[in-house]
Amino acid sequence: MTAPAVLVVEDDPGLRVLIARALQQNGFAVYQARSGPEMWNSLEQRPVDLILLDIMLPGHSGIDLCRELRARSDTPIIFVSAKGDETDRVIGLELGADDYIPKPFGTRELLARIRAVLRRRPSNSDPNQAREEKVRFAGWMVDLRRRSVLSPSGASIDLTGAEFDLLTAFIGSPQRILGRDRLIELSRVRLGDASDRSIDVLVSRLRRKLSNAGQPAPISTVRGVGYMLTADVTHD
Known part of the structure; x- marks a missing residue:
C-alpha cells in the first residue's frame, strides 16, 4: 500500500523538520516547502494527498495560497497556525480548508486530524457496491x-x-432538526466548537452549492436550534 503523501508548507525550519519527522515515523511520505513558490514547485513535481499549510508565510500568506489551491484542485488542506481565533477559522472554512489546527499542538492530535481528513477522500471501490450507496x-x-x-x-x-x-x-437524518453540536459530531468538523460560526459558515457554503436554477437549497434554519434537510431522501 502506498504511503499517504503530505506536503508541509511552513517557514519555521525547526517546526517544519519536527512535523516532517513525526509524520515519517508514522508511515507518511513527507515533502517540505518554506514558501508559496516552493509549494507550487513541489506540487508540479508530484501530487500529494494532503497539504499542511501555515497561514503566516513570507510573501504570499497561507490564506492567499489556499484560495489559489482551491481554484486548481480539491486536495485536502489543513491550516496550521499560531493564529487560532474564530476569524481565522471562519476564513479557512470559507476558502475550503478541511481542518484547522492552532499552534502549539501535539503529534497525536496532528496525526488524528490528518487521518480523519484522509478518511474523507474518495476511494476506489467495487462499482456494484457504489450503486448501492447512491441516494437522491x-x-x-x-x-x-x-x-x-x-x-x-x-x-x-x-x-x-x-x-x-x-x-x-x-x-442521514432527513426532515430532522440537527443542532450545531450534533452536526459537528456527525460530520467530524474540527474547525471550531459549537459556540462559534464554523458550522454556520459550512452550512452557508453548502447551501450556495446546492442552489439550483434559482431554487434555494432544501436546508432550512430552525432559529436558535439548528438546521434541517427538508427534502425526502431515497436510496437506490
Missing part, C-alpha cells in the same frame, strides 16, 4: 462511496471534504 433528494444524486454529487440537471458539483461530510450528516 430534491432531484440531487449523491454517491456516498465515490463522494460525488450531481445536480438535478446532471452537472457535477465540487464539494470540499468538510462540505461533503456535512451533506452526509443531513442525508
